Amino acid sequence: MKKSIQTSLIHNDYQPPAGFGAFPVPIHHASTVLFKDVAALRSGDWKNKNAYTYGLHGTPTTFTLEARLAAIEGGSHCLLAPSGLAAIAMVDFALLKSGDDVLLPENVYNPNRELGRWLASDFGVTARYYDPMIGAGIAALIAPNTRLIWTEAPGSVSMEVPDLRAICHAAHQRGVLVALDNTWSGGLALRGFDVGVDIVMQALTKYQSGGSDVLMGAVVTREQGLIDRLAMAHMRLGLGVSADDAYLVLRGLPTVKLRFDAHDAGARRVAAWLKTRPEVAKVLHPAFADCPGHEHWKRDFHGAGGLFSVLFDARYSEQQTDRFVDALTLFGIGYSWGGANSLVMPYRIQSMRKGWADAGVLVRLNIGLEDPADLIADLEQALGQL
Numbered sequence: 001m002k003k004s005i006q007t008s009l010i011h012n013d014y015q016p017p018a019g020f021g022a023f024p025v026p027i028h029h030a031s032t033v034l035f036k037d038v039a040a041l042r043s044g045d046w047k048n049k050n051a052y053t054y055g056l057h058g059t060p061t062t063f064t065l066e067a068r069l070a071a072i073e074g075g076s077h078c079l080l081a082p083s084g085l086a087a088i089a090m091v092d093f094a095l096l097k098s099g100d101d102v103l104l105p106e107n108v109y110n111p112n113r114e115l116g117r118w119l120a121s122d123f124g125v126t127a128r129y130y131d132p133m134i135g136a137g138i139a140a141l142i143a144p145n146t147r148l149i150w151t152e153a154p155g156s157v158s159m160e161v162p163d164l165r166a167i168c169h170a171a172h173q174r175g176v177l178v179a180l181d182n183t184w185s186g187g188l189a190l191r192g193f194d195v196g197v198d199i200v201m202q203a204l205t206k207y208q209s210g211g212s213d214v215l216m217g218a219v220v221t222r223e224q225g226l227i228d229r230l231a232m233a234h235m236r237l238g239l240g241v242s243a244d245d246a247y248l249v250l251r252g253l254p255t256v257k258l259r260f261d262a263h264d265a266g267a268r269r270v271a272a273w274l275k276t277r278p279e280v281a282k283v284l285h286p287a288f289a290d291c292p293g294h295e296h297w298k299r300d301f302h303g304a305g306g307l308f309s310v311l312f313d314a315r316y317s318e319q320q321t322d323r324f325v326d327a328l329t330l331f332g333i334g335y336s337w338g339g340a341n342s343l344v345m346p347y348r349i350q351s352m353r354k355g356w357a358d359a360g361v362l363v364r365l366n367i368g369l370e371d372p373a374d375l376i377a378d379l380e381q382a383l384g385q386l
């Protein structure tokens, strides 16, 4: 059929030669996905991801990223979300309904706590907060309508490492699901399914991306019933991710373990130096014996990454520690972590947590990929500004 120029700009028969090979996963941009014929349209199952149906449900780019992330975590299925927080919301909306109860650790990632507040105020769910060091004691908090227990290991500001095995054991005896925010370990230092959790969530924004340039989250599971419920929430909430962003994360994966190990080594060196300083009352690093829950870290983890906190001696005012933060030259003041650049963030831990009223100012450090000796020199000059 002869076509006008306008139509041939849209319908063109050219096909590039087959057989192109290269290492990167191709970036497939698509909203519409074409079906060969009506039979193909009717046979596809978007939920099982055994066919392409619509951009929201996956392309070769996102399917490949999902499969690689599931393999890292030791799960069978993965769903992507446009941020770590969207991944948390996917889990909550998949598993909770009006009348249900959810338990969250007191030191949980603050926007997750905020989501709990919203579910409680507007959606008829009760959200209760537990001491992250509760361990087997969680059994006493489980109510007949408790459906989900969130865990985070460690809490990403105060760094207590929970006893995940004990929490999962108590939860499963009562038929309650356990979700783990596994962002701190990048899925590399802690295998959530090995310690008993049902659902692993990751903020890919951190180590997997590694570039400080993309927001993305993932939810990994290995049970068909859970996969179906999560897939329904993913679809109903429309949690699509961009192909370009998926590519950025795919690009980060081959180096993620090397980067994670370098962050880990640098952070332990800087943390050990900070421990010797009189200005610092406590270094909160899970690999250090005096960190709350260190024994759980030792039992369950294979590394620590670059994120830890310090508590300044209580004799220093916030004004003084703010001066320290401002004086740093190699540490940017900013949220998040997992990129090449070191970051610093002061927190008012006293108002965030019960039982920390007497603590000094908490400052969280993300050790990037700079030479640790330069970072230590920078911290030393900034401590001089206190």
Ligand SMILES: *Cc1c(COP(=O)(O)O)cnc(C)c1O
Pocket: 082, 083, 084, 085, 086, 109, 152, 156, 181, 183, 184, 203, 204, 205, 206, 215, 216, 217, 336
């Ligand atoms: C960053 C982070 C998230 C959220 O990830 P975003 O992609 O920034 O939404 C969730 N949990 C933890 C522990 C995080 O550090």
